[in-house]
Amino acid sequence: MCRCAPRACARETNRSGRLSAVSSTPDSAPAEPLQDPAAPAAAAADDAADAGRGRSPGPAGDRGPLDATRLTAAAAAAGMDLTVIQEIDSTNAALARIARGETGDPALGGLSRQWREGSEPGVAPHGRALVLAAERQTAGRGRLDRSWESRPGAGLTVSLLIRPRTAVSRLGWLPMVVGTSLVATVRAVAGVPAVLKWPNDVLVEGGKLAGILVEVVPVPASAPSVVIGFGLNVNAEPDELPARSTSLLLAGAHPVALDRTELLGRILTGLVDALAAWEADPQAARAAYLAVCATIGREVRVELPDGSADIGRATDVDLEGRLVVAGRAYSAGDVVHLR
Numbered sequence: 001m002c003r004c005a006p007r008a009c010a011r012e013t014n015r016s017g018r019l020s021a022v023s024s025t026p027d028s029a030p031a032e033p034l035q036d037p038a039a040p041a042a043a044a045a046d047d048a049a050d051a052g053r054g055r056s057p058g059p060a061g062d063r064g065p066l067d068a069t070r071l072t073a074a075a076a077a078a079g080m081d082l083t084v085i086q087e088i089d090s091t092n093a094a095l096a097r098i099a100r101g102e103t104g105d106p107a108l109g110g111l112s113r114q115w116r117e118g119s120e121p122g123v124a125p126h127g128r129a130l131v132l133a134a135e136r137q138t139a140g141r142g143r144l145d146r147s148w149e150s151r152p153g154a155g156l157t158v159s160l161l162i163r164p165r166t167a168v169s170r171l172g173w174l175p176m177v178v179g180t181s182l183v184a185t186v187r188a189v190a191g192v193p194a195v196l197k198w199p200n201d202v203l204v205e206g207g208k209l210a211g212i213l214v215e216v217v218p219v220p221a222s223a224p225s226v227v228i229g230f231g232l233n234v235n236a237e238p239d240e241l242p243a244r245s246t247s248l249l250l251a252g253a254h255p256v257a258l259d260r261t262e263l264l265g266r267i268l269t270g271l272v273d274a275l276a277a278w279e280a281d282p283q284a285a286r287a288a289y290l291a292v293c294a295t296i297g298r299e300v301r302v303e304l305p306d307g308s309a310d311i312g313r314a315t316d317v318d319l320e321g322r323l324v325v326a327g328r329a330y331s332a333g334d335v336v337h338l339r
Contacts, residue, residue: 063153063235066133067261074265075131078272080160081114082131083107089139091132091159092213092229098130099161099217099225108132115161130161131268154236155247156264159229160271166279168216168224172321172331173282175200175214178228180289181274182210185267186232190248190257195294198314198323198335202232203294207246209233228271234260290317295335300325303334311338 068084075082085107088094094105098112111130135152164171179200186194192204202210210232217225233247235258241247248257257263278285290296295314302310302325312326314335322329 062259065135065153066264070261071133071265075268078269080129080131080268080272081111082133082268083111084133085135087136087138088132088134090137090229091134091157092215092227093139095130095132095159095161095227096215096217099219099227101219129272131158132161133158133264151236151240153260154240155234156230156232156260156267158231158264158267159227160268162226162228162275163223164226164275164279170282171216171226173278173285174226174228175212176289176317176321177274177278177285178212178214178230178271180285180292181270182212182230182232182267183292184274185263185270186210186248186257189263189266190251190253192248192251192253194292196289196292197337198293198295198317199321204246204251207244207251209246209248209251230267232263232267234258234263286317286319293317295323295337299338301336301338302330303336304330305332 066084068082071084072082088105088107094108095111097105098108098115101116111132114128115130134157137157164174176196176199179196179202182202183194183196186192186202186204186209194202194204194209197203200212201208202212210230213227213229215227215229217227219225233241233245235249236247238250248263274285296316298314300312300314302323304310310325310328310330312328314323314325315327316324318324318329320329320331322331323333323335324330
């Protein structure tokens with residue numbers, strides 16, 4: 001799924017103690033985050049010098065609701081079943097519940113039925129995908145157990161549920177594939193110089209624009225399902241964002257990119273193409289990621305889950321999606337761009 005203090009596009013609070021990525025029942029396992037997921041507008045830890053918003057703000061964006069009719073048609077053309085909901089706890093958590101066969105939310109009954117009746121594993125055109133877009137999330141989840149709450153009309157909070165055809169051992173690359181696709185669409189539609197910070201934070205001129213959360217959902221007697229969640233700041237103003245974050249509005253994006261409906265339709269189409277290309281040619285997907293990853297070639301500090309840190313030059317991302325710094329490979333951790 002996506003993976004922005006009062007008056008924030010996604011309001012973050014640190015939780016005490018570690019929580020599982022998705023609530024589980026005694027008969028089901030929790031979803032497992034891939035790589036190091038990020039909340040949509042979590043404050044990047046880069047130096048202040050790396051977090052400027054150098055572009056002039058564009059015209060004020062339209063904060064009207066998403067056009068469900070247009071989006072449903074666009075999603076169907078791409079082989080997806082889409083629902084727009086006004087409010088939910090978490091789009092990722094909701095789709096994980098559907099993947100596990102849990103019921104209880106009448107608003108999502110249609111999606112649950114479509115998933116049960118879905119065809120073979122894969123993503124369109126080889127199999128159906130579910131898409132859930134929420135105008136407001138009250139319990140979004142991301143890196144370091146941060147919770148965040150989205151503000152209606154200020155951004156996109158969206159999750160997809162797919163049954164990948166690829167081997168489970170290759171799923172570690174999925175967050176990077178999604179990030180590469182999101183960067184490509186933002187560049188093409190918005191005309192802003194988006195890049196990635198490993199593994200999948202989307203930055204514009206150092207400010208965090210979007211984050212991605214990809215989770216594997218174990219399903220008994222079945223291949224695992226995967227939830228892809230992302231949050232993207234579209235029309236958020238400075239006082240609605242955490243420090244070192246930005247939005248398409250503030251980055252001076254083309255007006256068409258401030259139409260959230262149009263932008264989401266383009267993002268979904270791009271994701272379908274990117275996932276199909278990755279399954280067909282993983283090496284090409286890796287090359288595309290390296291081309292837009294601003295971490296490569298930078299002096300970085302890797303802050304590890306055990307509290308330690310390592311400093312060195314990032315030189316590569318290996319075949320397992322791990323960041324290579326000074327000859328050592330890291331599969332998780334916060335990366336700080338030093339210079």
